[in-house]
Amino acid sequence: MDKKRTATLVAVIALIATLGATTAAGYASANKYKMYLDYNYKRALGDLSASVSNMETTLNKSIYANTATQQNGLAAKLMRESSMAKSALSVLPITDHSLDNVSKFVTQVGDFAMTMSTKISAGQKISDSEYKTMQSLGNYAKTLQSGLQNVKTDIESDKLTDEFKKTAQDFTNFPQLIYDGPFSDHISQMKPKMTEGREEIPQGNAQNIAANFLAVTADKLAHTQDTEGNLPTYNFTANNGTIRICITKRGGFVCTFDNMREVNAENIDYKEASKRAESFLSARGITNMKQTYYVMNDGVCTINYAYYKNDIIYYPDLIKVSVALDNGEIVRFNSTGYIMNHHDRTVQAKISANQAQGSVSKKLKIESRRLALIPTPGLSEVLCYEFSCTGQNDERVMVYINATTGFEEQILILLQSDDGILVK
Structure with missing residues (x-):
């Protein structure tokens, strides 16, 4: 074998060795990436399972809580666990809509808890129907937790999506919740007030x-x-x-x-x-x-x-x-x-504007005030005194004080530019 052929053979062998090493490195990298994804999915599933379990326990405790301090503490925990559950759901590799009801359930638990916390802070009592809602939510949390345990056993295989779909099927009959919150089902059920009692025209x-x-x-x-x-x-x-x-x-x-x-x-x-x-x-x-x-x-x-x-x-x-x-x-x-x-309303303030003004922060300079009917997050209505104010950094701040209770209902910061007025 002459030197030229030998050099060529050596080069080919070196190339094959290099390609082999590259392929091996690629496989190793792919396996490492798959292990990384599996780890993230396992962790997210574990976090979701833990949050749902905590939600079930907290909902069960909430049924028996009888003081504002304890009720508010449990509501805060529910909001926290709901937020963590939503974060975990966002990580899992489910790309279709099979988990929409599960996501809705988790969201409603947090929003219901926020609504209850607002009510308790205003000095109001939890009603019997709201206690029943807590019990219903707790039962569904238990159902979801049981389903998540089945998913957990199959996470090593490729059955994750199928198992999640099976779990989600248990939520096809998820009960509609009626409460004052932005994710309450009664919003989609609302009927237009202006057309009530009107005849259908040709x-x-x-x-x-x-x-x-x-x-x-x-x-x-x-x-x-x-x-x-x-x-x-x-x-x-x-x-x-x-x-x-x-x-x-x-x-x-x-x-x-x-x-x-x-x-x-x-x-x-x-x-x-x-x-x-x-x-x-x-x-x-x-x-x-x-x-x-x-x-x-x-x-x-x-x-x-x-x-x-x-x-x-x-x-x-x-x-x-x-x-x-x-x-x-x-x-x-x-x-x-x-x-x-729109409909005919009879609204009347129970406290004076001066009394309501006492609830506005001293850090705000009040420019004007008037009565305003505002929508709550759940699209019911509440009469408030609207105070247009200037903040410490010259920003425009709108403060809404409940005209019955004197509590703050809403605070808005207005951002004005050449393109209009934005609210946050």
Whole structure:
């Protein structure tokens, strides 16, 4: 064998050895990564199991807690365990919707606990129905914990997803919870107050209402698929489908309107947009509305209006009007909040404005005050004194003091910029 062939053979052998080493290193790296994932999944499953077990125990204890101190302590623990369970769920390799009910359950436990804590802190008592809810939640926590034990035994195999789906099936009949919290099922069950007792109108009448609202003739509109659910509507399109308008079947109220045209310029400012929106509402007989917040985005200024009467602003009764900044045309209208919430109310403050002001932090400078009906997280309503204040860093702060109890209901910080007012 000559030197050239020998050198070539040595090079080939070296290359094979290098590729072999690289492949081996790749396999080792892949195995190491798989071990890392398995470890993370095991830890997340263990954390989830521990949190659910603690939730079950705490819920069982909560049934017997009889003092505000103990009840608040248990509520805090439930919120903490719920948060930890949600974090653990987010790590597990489940990409479909099989765990939606499990996630909903974990979320509702934490939110229910927060609602109870707020109630207890306000000096109120837990009701018999709320105690029953605790017992129901505890039973389902026990069911979930049992299912998680079955998943735990199969985590070494590829059955994790299947076992989780089996566990999730036990939650298909998860009971609906009715309580005052943002994840309460009663929110999706709410019926629009404005359409209660109203007769269903014919589709032709709805088309005429839509045409009058758009200031066009009825033949310019095409009837499309209707919307059912809690707020049934007749739906129509115009201008080759770029305009869509929805009319409630009961009562014939304009619910939403969208003009999906492009806005490529900004020729008017917020003040002019506000004038256009006011004129639009006035021309359609929509009165007693007071502007609250606005935001400007993608050439469109969206302004929020709340119902205002007898010096009280009703924030749940919301209408949104969007103005195109190129020519001032109204391109969106949404009165869903108004239709869902507006009704005749009798509200009265039980404490004076001066008494309520005593609950506002001394670190805030009060600029103005008025009565306001605000929605709670669960979409019930509470009458408050609204105090518009300036904070220590010149930020604008809104403080809402319950007009019956004198407790703080809500604190909002407003961020104002050229693009509008944001709330956090």
